[in-house]
Amino acid sequence: xxxxxxxxxxxxxxxxxxxxxxxxxxxxxxxxxxxxxxxxxxxxxxxxxxxxxxxxxxxxxxxxxxxxxxxxxxxxxxxxxxxxxxxxxxxxxxxxxxxxxxxxxxxxxxxxxxxxxxxxxxxxxxxxxxxxxxxxxxxxxxxxxxxxxxxxxxxxxxxxxxxxxxxxxxxxxxxxxxxxxxxxxxxxxxxxxxxxxxxxxxxxxxxxxxxxxxxxxxxxxxxxxxxxxxxxxxxxxxxxxxxxxxxxxxxxxxxxxxxxxxxxxxxxxxxxxxxxxxxxxxxxxxxxxxxxxxxxxxxxxxxxxxxxxxxxxxxxxxxxxxxxxxxxxxxxxxxxxxxxxxxxxxxxxxxxxxxxxxxxxxxxxxxxxxxxxxxxxxxxxxxxxxxxxxxxxxxxxxxxxxxxxxxxxxxxxxxxxxxxxxxxxxxxxxxxxxxxxxxxxxxxxxxxxxxxxxxxxxxxxxxxxxxx
Amino acid sequence: xxxxxxxxxxxxxxxxxxxxxxxxxxxxxxxxxxxxxxxxxxxxxxxxxxxxxxxxxxxxxxxxxxxxxxxxxxxxxxxxxxxxxxxxxxxxxxxxxxxxxxxxxxxxxxxxxxxxxxxxxxxxxxxxxxxxxxxxxxxxxxxxxxxxxxxxxxxxxxxxxxxxxxxxxxxxxxxxxxxxxxxxxxxxxxxxxxxxxxxxxxxxxxxxxxxxxxxxxxxxxxxxxxxxxxxxxxxxxxxxxxxxxxxxxxxxxxxxxxxxxxxxxxxxxxxxxxxxxxxxxxxxxxxxxxxxxxxxxxxxxxxxxxxxxxxxxxxxxxxxxxxxxxxxxxxx
Numbered sequence: 001x002x003x004x005x006x007x008x009x010x011x012x013x014x015x016x017x018x019x020x021x022x023x024x025x026x027x028x029x030x031x032x033x034x035x036x037x038x039x040x041x042x043x044x045x046x047x048x049x050x051x052x053x054x055x056x057x058x059x060x061x062x063x064x065x066x067x068x069x070x071x072x073x074x075x076x077x078x079x080x081x082x083x084x085x086x087x088x089x090x091x092x093x094x095x096x097x098x099x100x101x102x103x104x105x106x107x108x109x110x111x112x113x114x115x116x117x118x119x120x121x122x123x124x125x126x127x128x129x130x131x132x133x134x135x136x137x138x139x140x141x142x143x144x145x146x147x148x149x150x151x152x153x154x155x156x157x158x159x160x161x162x163x164x165x166x167x168x169x170x171x172x173x174x175x176x177x178x179x180x181x182x183x184x185x186x187x188x189x190x191x192x193x194x195x196x197x198x199x200x201x202x203x204x205x206x207x208x209x210x211x212x213x214x215x216x217x218x219x220x221x222x223x224x225x226x227x228x229x230x231x232x233x234x235x236x237x238x239x240x241x242x243x244x245x246x247x248x249x250x251x252x253x254x255x256x257x258x259x260x261x262x263x264x265x266x267x268x269x270x271x272x273x274x275x276x277x278x279x280x281x282x283x284x285x286x287x288x289x290x291x292x293x294x295x296x297x298x299x300x301x302x303x304x305x306x307x308x309x310x311x312x313x314x315x316x317x318x319x320x321x322x323x324x325x326x327x328x329x330x331x332x333x334x335x336x337x338x339x340x341x342x343x344x345x346x347x348x349x350x351x352x353x354x355x356x357x358x359x360x361x362x363x364x365x366x367x368x369x370x371x372x373x374x375x376x377x378x379x380x381x382x383x384x385x386x387x388x389x390x391x392x393x394x395x396x397x398x399x400x401x402x403x404x405x406x407x408x409x410x411x412x413x414x415x416x417x418x419x420x421x422x423x424x425x426x427x428x429x430x431x432x433x434x435x436x437x438x439x440x441x442x443x444x445x446x447x448x449x450x451x452x453x454x455x456x457x458x459x460x461x462x463x464x465x466x467x468x
Numbered sequence: 469x470x471x472x473x474x475x476x477x478x479x480x481x482x483x484x485x486x487x488x489x490x491x492x493x494x495x496x497x498x499x500x501x502x503x504x505x506x507x508x509x510x511x512x513x514x515x516x517x518x519x520x521x522x523x524x525x526x527x528x529x530x531x532x533x534x535x536x537x538x539x540x541x542x543x544x545x546x547x548x549x550x551x552x553x554x555x556x557x558x559x560x561x562x563x564x565x566x567x568x569x570x571x572x573x574x575x576x577x578x579x580x581x582x583x584x585x586x587x588x589x590x591x592x593x594x595x596x597x598x599x600x601x602x603x604x605x606x607x608x609x610x611x612x613x614x615x616x617x618x619x620x621x622x623x624x625x626x627x628x629x630x631x632x633x634x635x636x637x638x639x640x641x642x643x644x645x646x647x648x649x650x651x652x653x654x655x656x657x658x659x660x661x662x663x664x665x666x667x668x669x670x671x672x673x674x675x676x677x678x679x680x681x682x683x684x685x686x687x688x689x690x691x692x693x694x695x696x697x698x699x700x701x702x703x704x705x706x707x708x709x710x711x712x713x714x715x716x717x718x719x720x721x722x723x724x725x726x727x728x729x730x731x732x733x734x735x736x737x738x739x740x741x742x743x744x745x746x747x748x749x750x751x752x753x754x755x756x757x758x759x760x761x762x763x764x765x766x767x768x769x770x771x772x773x774x775x776x777x778x779x780x781x782x783x784x785x786x787x788x789x790x791x792x793x794x795x796x797x798x799x800x
Binding site for chain 2: 061062065066068069071072073075076078079083084086087091092093094095098099100101102103105106107109110111112113116117118121122164166167170397398399400401403404407411412419423426429430
């Protein structure tokens with residue numbers, strides 16, 4: 001059997017980027033949450049807040065660590081497997097990705113060290129600043145990376161000269177047509193992911209009667225956030241969808257499973273797309289709903305897949321189904337969040353153990369929704385890497401053999417399997433172990449203290465108890 | 469338009485040097501891991517780098533992204549040519565990176581596993597990076613700006629030698645870092661290893677310095693043609709190595725680390741001089757490899773604003789975690 005380096009490289013990129021994505025999408029939300037907790041603690045001095053912050057910082061450290069190492073892989077993927085794409089698009093993607101490193105990664109890395117290990121080594125104000133710097137860093141990072149991604153989806157501000165991208169307008173290129181919807185969609189997704197994880201684990205603690213006061217506070221504040229963010233995501237998602245409809249109609253056709261261009265297209269709840277015969281089997285749909293959603297008109301026109309040459313269509317099933325998974329989880333999140341807010345308002349939150357249990361089950365779902373969403377947008381962009389301008393065959397590394405691509409694909413799967421299992425194992429243990437009691441911080445010496453080795457006594461207070 | 473390439477050579481050169489020095493010492497700590505005499509000593513060693521390794525590794529991401537931005541040809545030739553080696557390096561960095569978090573959370577019996585992950589990952593990553601240096605000296609088979617060589621061209625006796633050299637070099641950086649950050653018996657132990665590693669590093673240096681010009685006429689011509697002033701470099705290297713040897717014998721704590729940094733600087737300079745102006749030898753210079761001037765300018769403007777701050781807060785974190793690390797100052 002002939003191994004296809006293009007297909008294997010696509011699978012590899014999809015795999016390593018999916019694996020990577022689950023960590024930042026969680027840490028972006030969590031970093032802000034920790035910064036908020038630290039801010040409240042800074043103002044009130046109430047130890048319960050510090051207790052929460054310390055617990056979540058421990059989780060953050062593990063997740064962020066996995067995000068960093070898997071992110072390292074990403075910064076070389078363009079070169080190893082898609083060198084032709086890298087070479088031709090470097091004039092734009094290079095500076096943008098470098099800006100991400102210098103404005104975000106260094107900020108996160110440096111202040112994370114302080115956040116994890118420096119509570120008693122810096123004054124409280126600086127510690128709080130460090131927490132915010134990490135949080136801000138995560139958002140700056142998503143700004144640049146989503147700009148790069150959006151530009152691949154909706155290229156702007158450039159012209160091609162001899163097959164090489166040259167930037168003619170940086171503002172247009174960075175803030176390309178699909179950037180803002182994508183950015184807000186993703187920012188909300190991060191808040192929802194962080195929120196549902198915090199809510200689920202707080203509910204788990206409440207069910208176990210562990211750290212009740214801290215968990216109650218955590219649950220309340222996240223439910224308020226979720227009750228706003230989950231419905232807001234529906235609105236932003238809709239705007240994002242309209243944007244895609246305008247700029248990437250072939251992707252929307254695949255999302256909707258629409259083959260024929262038609263007016264008053266139904267929204268399909270179920271179908272088995274059949275690319276070979278250009279049709280669907282077992283369709284169940286809501287009449288006119290797709291047209292209504294996408295054009296805001298009862299019988300608006302939706303372009304079908306047959307309008308596009310077969311070679312320029314994405315794999316329909318891989319776009320159609322993830323889209324439905326994302327939508328279903330999205331609606332479920334809205335229901336759960338609003339139910340929680342209602343119970344909170346009526347003061348019946350803690351007595352409802354059934355609801356708390358539902359919250360613990362929700363923990364993995366936002367991750368599934370995020371991955372499904374990325375599948376929709378990335379597979380839906382196929383066969384292009386740079387939409388409408390460069391396809392995967394023009395982008396792959398010349399002279400890359402199928403054997404080499406298979407070797408690294410299997411290698412990454414093996415490495416990530418080990419790292420991921422270990423990560424989940426240790427995260428579960430941190431959660432099982434629960435929150436530590438708060439250590440009261442010793443007074444911090446004045447800044448500009450004489451440079452002396454820290455005394456042993458200070459250090460004992462510095463050290464966190466081992467998690468066992 | 470003013471030629472930005474020179475400025476970018478300086479900046480990228482500085483970035484790569486920062487990576488080599490910064491991640492060098494924390495990789496070095498990993499390389500020395502199995503030779504520590506107790507788990508407590510390993511705790512101390514790991515804690516000397518735990519707060520800063522993440523920032524150190526960020527310089528590598530900067531290297532990757534920076535090359536793509538200003539010398540895209542380097543990015544799009546080196547990475548395909550070193551395809552397998554890059555994978556090994558990344559796998560190594562992954563295992564050693566997660567070991568920081570997992571080791572302290574593991575049961576004592578499983579801790580050994582993460583000790584090996586930390587050691588193995590550090591050695592593989594260091595070796596692969598050394599092989600990159602060797603491959604750079606060897607040169608790349610290219611055609612029309614694309615790499616056309618084989619999958620394992622990067623793995624030759626010569627690159628194995630440079631790989632070993634960098635493992636030893638990072639080990640030396642790591643061990644002199646430990647001299648600076650530890651005390652008592654651990655410090656004594658570090659001193660002993662510093663001697664051994666210095667010998668290996670200098671041996672590899674001599675071998676490479678003879679091997680390269682003998683196989684590469686360009687390098688031979690470069691050094692012999694300019695021997696009137698280039699003799700200074702190897703002379704300085706030997707002098708510095710001798711100074712380092714002496715500093716190890718007594719009570720210096722910071723000097724050995726600084727001297728090792730000096731050695732790396734000289735090696736680095738020698739490497740650039742050997743191949744100048746080629747960056748994808750033997751065919752392409754920095755100027756062939758450069759991206760569009762608008763792109764270089766766009767990045768430069770922001771960089772000049774941001775990087776001073778980056779350096780300032782990075783230095784500040786080193787200041788926060790200054791001083792000796794003791795057994796009871798485990799951050800975890």
